Amino acid sequence: MDVRISSDESEGVFNDFIQEQLDEILDDIINKGDVDRFDDRGSDVIIEVDDIVPPTFVYGDDSDGAGDGGEGPGREKGRLRFKLPFQMFMELLGERLKLPNLVKEGSGRIKEFSYAFKTFGQVGVILDKRRTFKRALRSSIGSGVYDPARDLYDVHVRRRDRRFHVPQRVEKPRYRAVCFYMGDISYSTYGERLELEKRLVNFIHQWLDFNYGPGHVEHRFFVHDVEAHEVSPTDFFTVGNAGGTRAAVVFDLVSQIAFNEYESASTNFYGFYFGDGEVFEDDAKKIVDVLRLDMKPAFNRIGVVEVKPSQFSYLNREIKREFDKDAVIRMGTLRQRSETVEVIKNLFGTRHA
Amino acid sequence: MRSVRSDSVLAELEQRVLHHAQLMGRRLPEIRFFILEPLEFASLLEKDVYPTSPINIWEGKRMVHKKHAIETGLESSLFYEVVQTGDPSYAYLNDGNSPVTQASVMAHVVGHCEFSERNVLGDSNANRTEYVMHLVREVDRARRQMGAQDYLEYWNAVESVTPLISPNSQFNLRRATETEDALSAQVGSPAGESSEPEALTPVFDTLTQLLSGASEESSFESELRKRRRDETLNRRGYILKAPCQDVLDFLRHHAPASRAERTILDYKYVTRAPQDFVLRTQIMNEGWAMYWEKKIMLALFEERAVDGVIDYTRVFSNVCRPRPYFQRNPYHLGYHLWCHIEKLYREGKVSLEYREEVDREKKAHWREEREVDAIGAMGHLVDTVTDYEFLRRFLTPELAHELHLNRVDQRMAERMGVEDKDIVHRDDHYVWLDPGPVREEMLRFYTHFHRPRIYIIDSDFDDGGLLLYHREDGRPLRKDWIRPTLRNLHRIWKAPVLLLTQDQLFAVTGNQYKSEEVTPASFDEVVEKMRRGDKPYRAA
Numbered sequence: 001m002d003v004r005i006s007s008d009e010s011e012g013v014f015n016d017f018i019q020e021q022l023d024e025i026l027d028d029i030i031n032k033g034d035v036d037r038f039d040d041r042g043s044d045v046i047i048e049v050d051d052i053v054p055p056t057f058v059y060g061d062d063s064d065g066a067g068d069g070g071e072g073p074g075r076e077k078g079r080l081r082f083k084l085p086f087q088m089f090m091e092l093l094g095e096r097l098k099l100p101n102l103v104k105e106g107s108g109r110i111k112e113f114s115y116a117f118k119t120f121g122q123v124g125v126i127l128d129k130r131r132t133f134k135r136a137l138r139s140s141i142g143s144g145v146y147d148p149a150r151d152l153y154d155v156h157v158r159r160r161d162r163r164f165h166v167p168q169r170v171e172k173p174r175y176r177a178v179c180f181y182m183g184d185i186s187y188s189t190y191g192e193r194l195e196l197e198k199r200l201v202n203f204i205h206q207w208l209d210f211n212y213g214p215g216h217v218e219h220r221f222f223v224h225d226v227e228a229h230e231v232s233p234t235d236f237f238t239v240g241n242a243g244g245t246r247a248a249v250v251f252d253l254v255s256q257i258a259f260n261e262y263e264s265a266s267t268n269f270y271g272f273y274f275g276d277g278e279v280f281e282d283d284a285k286k287i288v289d290v291l292r293l294d295m296k297p298a299f300n301r302i303g304v305v306e307v308k309p310s311q312f313s314y315l316n317r318e319i320k321r322e323f324d325k326d327a328v329i330r331m332g333t334l335r336q337r338s339e340t341v342e343v344i345k346n347l348f349g350t351r352h353a
Numbered sequence: 354m355r356s357v358r359s360d361s362v363l364a365e366l367e368q369r370v371l372h373h374a375q376l377m378g379r380r381l382p383e384i385r386f387f388i389l390e391p392l393e394f395a396s397l398l399e400k401d402v403y404p405t406s407p408i409n410i411w412e413g414k415r416m417v418h419k420k421h422a423i424e425t426g427l428e429s430s431l432f433y434e435v436v437q438t439g440d441p442s443y444a445y446l447n448d449g450n451s452p453v454t455q456a457s458v459m460a461h462v463v464g465h466c467e468f469s470e471r472n473v474l475g476d477s478n479a480n481r482t483e484y485v486m487h488l489v490r491e492v493d494r495a496r497r498q499m500g501a502q503d504y505l506e507y508w509n510a511v512e513s514v515t516p517l518i519s520p521n522s523q524f525n526l527r528r529a530t531e532t533e534d535a536l537s538a539q540v541g542s543p544a545g546e547s548s549e550p551e552a553l554t555p556v557f558d559t560l561t562q563l564l565s566g567a568s569e570e571s572s573f574e575s576e577l578r579k580r581r582r583d584e585t586l587n588r589r590g591y592i593l594k595a596p597c598q599d600v601l602d603f604l605r606h607h608a609p610a611s612r613a614e615r616t617i618l619d620y621k622y623v624t625r626a627p628q629d630f631v632l633r634t635q636i637m638n639e640g641w642a643m644y645w646e647k648k649i650m651l652a653l654f655e656e657r658a659v660d661g662v663i664d665y666t667r668v669f670s671n672v673c674r675p676r677p678y679f680q681r682n683p684y685h686l687g688y689h690l691w692c693h694i695e696k697l698y699r700e701g702k703v704s705l706e707y708r709e710e711v712d713r714e715k716k717a718h719w720r721e722e723r724e725v726d727a728i729g730a731m732g733h734l735v736d737t738v739t740d741y742e743f744l745r746r747f748l749t750p751e752l753a754h755e756l757h758l759n760r761v762d763q764r765m766a767e768r769m770g771v772e773d774k775d776i777v778h779r780d781d782h783y784v785w786l787d788p789g790p791v792r793e794e795m796l797r798f799y800t801h802f803h804r805p806r807i808y809i810i811d812s813d814f815d816d817g818g819l820l821l822y823h824r825e826d827g828r829p830l831r832k833d834w835i836r837p838t839l840r841n842l843h844r845i846w847k848a849p850v851l852l853l854t855q856d857q858l859f860a861v862t863g864n865q866y867k868s869e870e871v872t873p874a875s876f877d878e879v880v881e882k883m884r885r886g887d888k889p890y891r892a893a
Contacts, residue, residue: 005354005393005404007416014413054411054512055838057805057823057852060831153359 018082021049026096030341044083051080090210097341099348102211102268103300115167124164131163177268177300178218179208180254183236184275186225186245193308196334197274198237200305203344204272212268220257224250230257247279247315248286255294269299272347277306277313284318291319296328303347305332354393354404357386357446363455366659370459373652378728379467379645382440382477386459390448394435395419397445401624402437403485407492407617409508434458438469438627439481453661454668460649464642468634471735474521476630481623488620495613506844507614511621513841517600517807520626521633524808526606529597533590578886589812595883596808596822596876601625603809608845618845632802636740640687643673647688675757677765678791681798689756690747691731697747698727741799744792753788760785805830810853810879810889818862819846820890823854824876835859836866853890 025047093099120128136157140146145154181201208217221236222228228250231239251273258269279287295302306313316331323329332343357363367386374381389397399415400406422428436444444462446455469477496504519525589607597603605618631638647669653659673689676682697703701721710716734743753759754777761771766784778785806824814820819842823830835852839861842850849862858871871892879889 005389005396005400007396007399007406007412009408010406010410010413011416012413013408013410014417017410052410052414054509054515055834055841056513056516057807057838058831058834059805059828060834153361 045089047084048079048081100350116170117165118168119166120163121166124166126165128163135161177212179270181221182250182273183223185223185240197307222250228253246283248283251287251290264298270301272303274305277309277315279315284315288322302329307334354387366456369658373649374463381466382442384442386444388446388448394447402435405489436462436465437482439477440479442466443482453659453665456659460646461642464645468638468641473737474630491616492620495616498613510841510844513838514601518625519598521629522598524596524598526599526602529595531592531594596810598808609847633739635683636687637743639683640691643688644691677761678758695727698725698730748792750788753791758791759788818849821852830854
């Protein structure tokens with residue numbers, strides 16, 4: 001009997017089921033804007049779906065009974081948990097949202113080296129058992145020590161039959177990117193508004209890390225009222241000030257830092273502004289000037305997002321007048337959670353100027 | 354998966370093991386040994402120990418989990434032995450095991466194969482594995498005929514009924530139904546007697562009526578009942594004479610099903626039914642296998658066919674370590690019980706004289722002089738009893754104490770709330786409970802196997818409905834699982850399906866599900882009504 005015992009096909013059916021569940025989760029993300037499924041940045045994504053168990057008559061009291069019956073596979077109260085690699089999750093999400101990979105500019109002169117076991121040699125440390133056995137079997141048949149017809153089953157492994165995995169140097173160009181997050185602390189950034197902003201910042205953070213590779217993107221946070229300051233990521237969401245506001249100062253600061261601290265030829269710049277959009281007319285004009293003259297020529301992408309704007313919000317209207325349908329400068333309006341995905345599409349989707 | 358003959362060392366060991374088994378007088382079917390890689394082994398276990406299985410999501414789910422557990426080190430991929438008994442029997446060895454372990458596995462398998470061949474439950478059958486492989490191909494064809502969605506739904510429906518298999522119950526299909534082909538045996542009569550054809554006694558109805566005196570029912574009623582019975586038999590091809598606990602067997606014979614659907618029912622039943630035998634004989638079976646394993650291994654060590662006696666001893670003592678009676682280690686209990694029984698036979702203590710001896714001094718020093726064939730007597734036990742009788746007859750309180758079946762870890766005893774009055778002995782780590790109730794507690798397992806007892810009591814309830822009955826044992830069924838389970842049964846029966854449990858009647862009719870409070874019926878009442886040919890239960 002020459003059979004290889006495996007459950008590959010049945011595993012395939014189960015994996016298809018999980019894939020369907022995953023699609024549903026992605027649909028959920030897209031419909032509800034639930035884009036923050038990460039425990040730690042770059043870590044695997046924990047996905048939970050209802051467990052499937054064939055329902056049978058079992059003992060148990062009524063208090064257990066929160067399960068949802070359903071036909072076919074019964075659904076128990078239990079959950080199936082599995083890890084989805086961060087890379088894979090972002091790829092799926094990118095595909096679903098039809099987000100193109102970000103264009104990497106710069107020479108990518110810095111190279112990243114890794115070793116992949118791609119070749120096979122006669123000397124080495126890690127023995128490739130399958131290849132070794134195949135060669136040994138071939139030579140044993142040739143030398144006549146293995147001949148089932150004569151009831152001979154010996155397989156001699158000679159030194160020259162051995163095959164080892166040999167590491168091969170792989171070079172990948174490494175690109176550098178920096179992302180500036182700018183926030184208005186003069187408006188009421190708390191409650192739902194804060195949650196909306198956090199969720200969006202988190203996604204941008206993950207998306208850039210996914211595109212450039214974790215560790216290759218520097219994320220810097222800035223806040224402003226009438227003055228602009230660099231803050232820690234935690235402070236970005238916590239500091240507040242009730243007073244006047246001048247947003248142009250933060251755009252100005254970011255453009256100065258970009259040019260003074262980074263090699264503009266080899267760095268990919270990203271900048272995202274979050275605020276309620278309530279700025280003075282001259283402030284908005286100043287911002288448009290900074291965007292046009294300083295930032296647009298050097299930045300890969302700039303996003304201006306009005307979070308829960310009011311009727312007095314003016315910033316995006318002014319920017320739109322100048323940069324409507326611009327490939328680099330994008331605008332978004334985030335009124336509620338379900339709009340998150342639309343804003344993401346606006347910020348990162350393909351657009352030809 | 355490769356034959357053991359592809360490995361010269363193992364092929365030699367196989368020869369030696371079978372040689373010693375024959376020398377020791379073992380009655381064996383043909384045994385075919387195969388060597389598997391660890392993941393193949395894991396997969397085989399998920400296929401109910403057959404080399405192939407139809408595509409199904411449940412096996413896939415279990416296998417994905419198992420692979421993950423093995424890869425992350427949560428579970429060992431070292432499985433020692435797996436055997437599918439029958440003639441021929443298929444035994445599988447793990448590629449990663451050492452020669453001494455492989456030899457012990459082969460010796461162990463010898464015991465299982467003989468037990469399966471000989472035991473009163475008649476587990477072994479010809480070409481079981483081959484038949485299942487044929488069924489797998491049939492199910493595969495059925496899948497193509499039914500279409501993926503239909504196949505999946507039907508398979509899932511059958512999964513719900515898979516635990517309801519009891520081929521060795523006194524309420525199995527053969528005893529519970531009467532068909533045109535065969536009349537059912539009387540429920541309650543011993544299995545051995547029922548298989549004997551009964552002598553036909555001439556019956557003269559009128560005379561019998563007169564001789565038997567006044568009957569409770571009139572001859573008119575009796576005639577009506579007889580006619581109804583004949584009509585039913587003509588219409589459906591069977592009559593339910595008693596509750597049927599072997600629900601899946603009933604469905605595969607009598608549920609309206611297409612050929613493809615019936616193939617799925619057959620496959621599930623044929624692959625799962627042997628588990629009932631395992632449940633009912635596990636202690637005897639594992640004990641018998643350990644007993645012969647040890648004897649054969651000692652012979653192998655003696656002739657130096659294999660090295661590693663220390664390793665073997667370590668594994669053996671680990672497998673046979675005592676556990677409390679409620680955790681049931683069949684290897685430990687079975688092996689020691691067989692050793693104990695051998696000693697009893699050798700000393701002539703399984704005899705009427707010994708039982709009737711009243712002199713305690715004489716009894717304590719009892720030694721019978723005549724030659725006793727202890728092994729033959731043990732073989733007779735294999736031929737005639739199952740675990741229930743085995744334990745009932747030989748597990749005494751003294752032996753339970755000697756084998757530490759009543760020994761519990763102190764922390765566990767605390768968690769269980771064991772009181773001082775129940776403790777007969779203690780040391781730094783363990784306490785020993787009163788061994789008196791151990792046997793009764795262990796025997797209780799064989800009445801329910803820790804599963805709800807579900808019977809089919811009417812297959813024509815309210816015009817074609819299938820009425821199931823949950824036999825009351827003080828524990829309620831989990832309610833939120835009743836509905837999906839009944840739905841799945843409805844998918845198979847294709848007509849209303851109902852469940853009577855305690856004072857509730859649950860019903861699935863088409864897309865409707867309802868439950869209502871009803872007057873409970875005792876199991877004895879149901880059996881009696883069915884015996885008389887009455888409806889076992891009528892809705893209010």
